[in-house]
Amino acid sequence: MKIPLEWLEQYVKVNKKPEEMAESFTSLGLMLDKPISHYENGKYRTPVLDLEHRMDRADWLSITGCACDLAAFENTTFNFPEVDTAKPPIISEKDRVEIKVLCTDLVNRFNTRIFKNVKVKASPDWLKNRLEAYGIPSINNIVDVTNYVMVELGQTMHAQDIAKLEKPEIVIRRARKGEKLTTLLGETVTLDENCFVLTQNDLPTVLGGIVGGISTGIDETTTDIILDAGNYNQTNIRKTSRRLKILNESVLRNDKFLHPDLTEIALQRATKLILELAGGKCYKNIDWYPNKIPPKILRLRFSRILMISGIELPNDYIKKTLERLEYRVVSEDKYAFELEVPFFRTDVEVEDDIISDLLRIYNYTYIPLQQLSATPPTEITPKIYKFEDKIRDACVGLGLHEHITDPLVAADENIKEQVRLENSQSSLKNALRTDIYPGLKQVYNNYLKHQKESVGLFEIGKVYTRHNKTRGLEDFIETRVTQILFVDKSKTPDENSTAVRKILAGLLQELGTAIYSLSKNAAGVTEIFVGDATLGHIGWNRIVLFNEKLLPLSGETKRVIFDFQNLRTDDLSLMLAPTILLGVVQNEISKASADIKSIEVLPSRFDDKTKNLKNVLFRINHFSNNFAEIRKTILKILEEKFNAVAK
Amino acid sequence: MEQVEDVINQIKIEFEANYQKAVNDGDFDTLFLKYFSKTHGSITNLIKSLPKLSAEEKRKIGPAVNDLQNELKARILEGKRQYEEKKELDANIDLTYTTPPASLGFMHPTNQVIREMNEFFRYYGFSVAEGPEIENADYNFRRLNLPEGHPATDLQDTLFIHEPSILLRTHTSSVESRILTQYDPPMRVVVPGKVYRNETANASNLAFFHHYQGFVVDRGITIQHLKSTLELFHKFLFGADVVLRYRYKYYPEVSPGMGIDMRCTFCKGNGCSVCKQRGWIEMLGSGMIHYNTLRSCGIDPEEYTGFAFGMGLDRLVMAKFGITDARKLYNGEMVYL
Numbered sequence: 001m002k003i004p005l006e007w008l009e010q011y012v013k014v015n016k017k018p019e020e021m022a023e024s025f026t027s028l029g030l031m032l033d034k035p036i037s038h039y040e041n042g043k044y045r046t047p048v049l050d051l052e053h054r055m056d057r058a059d060w061l062s063i064t065g066c067a068c069d070l071a072a073f074e075n076t077t078f079n080f081p082e083v084d085t086a087k088p089p090i091i092s093e094k095d096r097v098e099i100k101v102l103c104t105d106l107v108n109r110f111n112t113r114i115f116k117n118v119k120v121k122a123s124p125d126w127l128k129n130r131l132e133a134y135g136i137p138s139i140n141n142i143v144d145v146t147n148y149v150m151v152e153l154g155q156t157m158h159a160q161d162i163a164k165l166e167k168p169e170i171v172i173r174r175a176r177k178g179e180k181l182t183t184l185l186g187e188t189v190t191l192d193e194n195c196f197v198l199t200q201n202d203l204p205t206v207l208g209g210i211v212g213g214i215s216t217g218i219d220e221t222t223t224d225i226i227l228d229a230g231n232y233n234q235t236n237i238r239k240t241s242r243r244l245k246i247l248n249e250s251v252l253r254n255d256k257f258l259h260p261d262l263t264e265i266a267l268q269r270a271t272k273l274i275l276e277l278a279g280g281k282c283y284k285n286i287d288w289y290p291n292k293i294p295p296k297i298l299r300l301r302f303s304r305i306l307m308i309s310g311i312e313l314p315n316d317y318i319k320k321t322l323e324r325l326e327y328r329v330v331s332e333d334k335y336a337f338e339l340e341v342p343f344f345r346t347d348v349e350v351e352d353d354i355i356s357d358l359l360r361i362y363n364y365t366y367i368p369l370q371q372l373s374a375t376p377p378t379e380i381t382p383k384i385y386k387f388e389d390k391i392r393d394a395c396v397g398l399g400l401h402e403h404i405t406d407p408l409v410a411a412d413e414n415i416k417e418q419v420r421l422e423n424s425q426s427s428l429k430n431a432l433r434t435d436i437y438p439g440l441k442q443v444y445n446n447y448l449k450h451q452k453e454s455v456g457l458f459e460i461g462k463v464y465t466r467h468n469k470t471r472g473l474e475d476f477i478e479t480r481v482t483q484i485l486f487v488d489k490s491k492t493p494d495e496n497s498t499a500v501r502k503i504l505a506g507l508l509q510e511l512g513t514a515i516y517s518l519s520k521n522a523a524g525v526t527e528i529f530v531g532d533a534t535l536g537h538i539g540w541n542r543i544v545l546f547n548e549k550l551l552p553l554s555g556e557t558k559r560v561i562f563d564f565q566n567l568r569t570d571d572l573s574l575m576l577a578p579t580i581l582l583g584v585v586q587n588e589i590s591k592a593s594a595d596i597k598s599i600e601v602l603p604s605r606f607d608d609k610t611k612n613l614k615n616v617l618f619r620i621n622h623f624s625n626n627f628a629e630i631r632k633t634i635l636k637i638l639e640e641k642f643n644a645v646a647k
Numbered sequence: 648m649e650q651v652e653d654v655i656n657q658i659k660i661e662f663e664a665n666y667q668k669a670v671n672d673g674d675f676d677t678l679f680l681k682y683f684s685k686t687h688g689s690i691t692n693l694i695k696s697l698p699k700l701s702a703e704e705k706r707k708i709g710p711a712v713n714d715l716q717n718e719l720k721a722r723i724l725e726g727k728r729q730y731e732e733k734k735e736l737d738a739n740i741d742l743t744y745t746t747p748p749a750s751l752g753f754m755h756p757t758n759q760v761i762r763e764m765n766e767f768f769r770y771y772g773f774s775v776a777e778g779p780e781i782e783n784a785d786y787n788f789r790r791l792n793l794p795e796g797h798p799a800t801d802l803q804d805t806l807f808i809h810e811p812s813i814l815l816r817t818h819t820s821s822v823e824s825r826i827l828t829q830y831d832p833p834m835r836v837v838v839p840g841k842v843y844r845n846e847t848a849n850a851s852n853l854a855f856f857h858h859y860q861g862f863v864v865d866r867g868i869t870i871q872h873l874k875s876t877l878e879l880f881h882k883f884l885f886g887a888d889v890v891l892r893y894r895y896k897y898y899p900e901v902s903p904g905m906g907i908d909m910r911c912t913f914c915k916g917n918g919c920s921v922c923k924q925r926g927w928i929e930m931l932g933s934g935m936i937h938y939n940t941l942r943s944c945g946i947d948p949e950e951y952t953g954f955a956f957g958m959g960l961d962r963l964v965m966a967k968f969g970i971t972d973a974r975k976l977y978n979g980e981m982v983y984l
Contacts, residue, residue: 026892026894027894027895028894028895029894029895029896029897029904031894031896031906032925034923034924035918035924035925054896054897054898055897056897056899057897234796235795235796238796239796307869307952308869308870308903308935308952309869309870309871310869310870310871310872311871347897349939350902350937350938350939351938352902352903352935352937352938353902355902355903356895356902356903356904359870359895359903360895360903364874364893364894364895364905365892365893367870367871367874367893368871368874369871369874369875369878370869370871370872370874370875371872371875371876371879372771372772372835372863372872372875372876374833374865374867375772376771376772376773376835377772377774377832377833377834377835377865379774380774380776380826380830380834380836381774381775381776382776382777384777385775385776385777389762392754392758395752396751396752396753396754397752398752399750399751399752400752401752401753401982401983402752402753402754402755402758403755403979403981404755404757404758404976404977405977405978405979406853406854406855406977406978407780407841407855408843408854408855419781419808420808421806421807421808421815422807422808422809422810423805423806423807423810423845424806424845424854425845425846425854426854429854432781432815439979442978442979443979443982445979446979446980446982447982450982452982454750456752462780464780464781471809471812471813472813473779473781473782473783473813476779476781476808476813478779478780478781
């Protein structure tokens with residue numbers, strides 16, 4: 001909301017510099033959004049404040065709305081602008097313009113007046129300057145008055161030339177699919193039944209609450225006008241304007257919760273200005289307002305003020321402050337005030353909102369500090385959160401770098417379980433990832449650009465899949481994953497895979513899941529098992545671990561040895577058929593004796609090509625004093641199962 | 648007895664010969680095992696033979712064996728020390744040139760900041776919670792006092808999977824509404840996590856970013872507790888001389904709402920490009936949890952009150968690590984040395 005300070009001063013006089021006034025507005029909830037600018041036109045000069053609006057206060061889209069709060073904050077008088085409260089004569093039947101509202105769910109009030117014999121001309125300088133300082137160009141005195149009242153009071157208005165109406169009748173109805181309207185800006189928009197229009201002879205002249213058309217506009221030939229101030233369904237305005245991509249001063253106000261009562265005050269103010277600036281005579285035309293809204297009454301308990309703020313405010317202070325904000329005290333007792341909420345404060349829903357008002361004016365800066373002192377409640381941090389932190393530390397300890405990549409990816413028709421977005425602005429980001437690897441690969445490529453030879457990366461994050469189409473939350477599964485990528489360019493893929501397995505071994509050891517096995521499934525993917533549970537899978541340059549599956553299988557890290565362990569090492573060199581998977585052999589060896597602690601598989605150069613056998617060295621770490629017996633057992637098992645022989 | 652004395656003498660002579668030959672750590676270790684191995688060490692064996700001697704012999708021989716044991720152990724230790732000393736001063740080892748650093752793993756800057764913040768809040772008894780990123784409108788909006796069509800939904804352009812009911816959470820407040828619904832007060836919780844907005848990416852915005860949410864519900868919680876908690880939090884993150892500004896700010900899920908700004912640390916409040924010439928940097932939004940929010944989550948707002956706060960983390964991370972483009976935090980352009 002822009003506020004030319006010269007304009008503001010008409011309603012509230014504060015003896016402060018613009019910067020200080022901006023500070024006051026900021027405290028109140030209207031933060032200075034941009035540096036203070038200055039508008040200048042000849043002798044007219046004014047600083048202009050650009051204040052952030054947070055969607056709640058419809059009345060803060062008017063200068064008087066802001067002025068009223070500022071006056072309360074600065075403890076000074078607020079002067080409401082002069083309005084023409086005289087009841088205008090009712091227009092004669094022959095001159096009446098009929099109002100028919102066919103879409104009663106979209107229009108709350110449509111209030112109209114007729115002005116005859118006005119003189120359309122240029123606006124006086126004061127009016128032009130104020131509007132232009134705000135940012136609206138001057139058109140003519142009638143259009144300028146409607147814009148002026150909009151900025152001053154927050155109510156949009158619309159004037160039409162009666163001579164240009166084909167019939168003395170305005171019908172407000174839902175638009176028809178495909179219907180077109182050329183706006184005042186010369187743009188043609190295509191409408192549908194979700195929006196509503198003001199029509200003449202069944203042709204749209206105005207897109208309701210959003211933008212006027214060109215056909216009935218005011219120009220210098222105009223003498224008789226019909227002026228309307230409407231109150232509409234704000235949700236519809238919001239959706240229609242966003243769909244048609246029309247954002248203007250009207251939309252800005254009509255998509256908020258404005259009160260229908262504001263239409264009458266705005267017409268009174270416009271009447272005062274039109275009669276002053278364009279002459280003529282004002283008549284009351286139809287005010288379509290079928291469902292009047294009763295005033296909102298709320299009870300404000302003193303105990304509640306204390307409960308929320310911790311401050312005991314004197315009753316006099318409370319009363320005075322609220323009256324400055326235009327609340328009316330209906331009744332009071334020793335516990336509470338019964339208050340009528342000002343009609344324009346459509347944002348006030350509950351008692352605590354009134355307390356907000358009190359504290360704003362009290363000034364948040366002066367609210368004291370009090371440290372939390374009660375006993376902390378029971379901890380509810382989920383185990384998985386701490387566990388993932390442990391994985392993170394272990395990965396960093398293994399020399400891996402953590403990255404976070406974008407979960408939003410391009411939709412891929414080949415991935416049936418992919419979760420797609422309906423309204424993404426980018427076709428490259430219209431689905432959720434089902435795999436972290438592609439994102440991490442992109443990071444890896446960047447490391448290559450920096451000439452890194454050995455790169456180890458990881459990400460702990462989610463992948464997202466969809467398993468049903470009931471359109472409920474239960475369709476979707478978010479799986480927590482640790483993805484590792486490791487490539488050392490100086491190594492062959494086989495050597496690299498050894499490094500990847502070492503990372504896996506180190507990580508699982510750190511997580512207390514040191515006993516695991518690797519097994520190739522039917523699809524050729526090597527899976528990581530603890531017992532019968534799959535924890536993830538491994539490739540020559542990557543590891544995927546499912547964190548939630550890993551958690552229950554993890555335990556205390558046993559890496560600290562207090563007593564000397566007489567660990568012995570013996571090698572077993574075997575000749576095996578090349579198709580036999582070494583993980584399976586390793587697994588069988590480990591079952592041969594409880595004294596076996598670990599088995600390393602080492603490459604060997606002594607393959608027997610004539611018999612098509614590969615030579616593998618198994619280095620067995622054990623606690624036994626009698627390895628010869630263990631060796632016998634192992635060889636017997638391996639001979640039976642794999643036809644293996646010792647070399 | 649004479650036999651034992653002979654053995655002692657022989658050990659001494661033999662030890663001396665071996666000792667002179669020992670040149671490195673391994674040699675001294677071998678020497679140690681030769682005399683002190685539990686299974687076959689010469690002195691170990693000698694000690695094992697002592698019980699067979701008579702009391703008088705024990706009196707005589709015992710101390711001699713003991714002295715021998717102590718002497719040899721001391722000699723081996725001294726030999727090792729001398730070796731270490733010699734190695735340290737070895738003229739053939741040139742330690743004067745520097746090398747590239749050994750590679751250490753690095754945690755993502757955002758997670759470093761989250762961990763730092765968690766550390767603060769856990770000290771004050773907060774739990775850390777998480778929740779789903781694919782969320783329904785009920786937890787993301789409705790229970791947070793945001794009815795359908797409310798103008799404030801414009802503050803958060805939503806990415807929908809099925810409009811209007813299934814969406815990507817726009818804030819971690821959705822986890823707040825889940826926890827308020829699931830648990831009974833008292834509660835102190837922080838929620839770090841990813842959130843999504845339907846925005847076109849630019850230098851400071853992505854369609855996803857990180858939020859940090861916190862809330863407290865208990866009897867007797869007032870806005871004074873909120874101010875104090877956030878004051879301590881900012882001092883923890885930015886130092887004791889931080890200057891904060893408290894102002895009214897509207898958020899639908901709280902009432903009264905409160906915004907907190909920090910005096911720009913770059914320009915000291917004079918205005919610069921970092922603070923968009925404001926002199927202040929918006930840090931977070933907060934407030935007392937809305938009456939309707941508590942009620943719709945099954946908590947009696949007449950008995951319990953609470954406060955909540957939430958902040959975007961990415962700008963904080965950018966400032967802390969000197970990153971000018973938020974996209975670089977997540978698009979893979981950032982590498983660690």
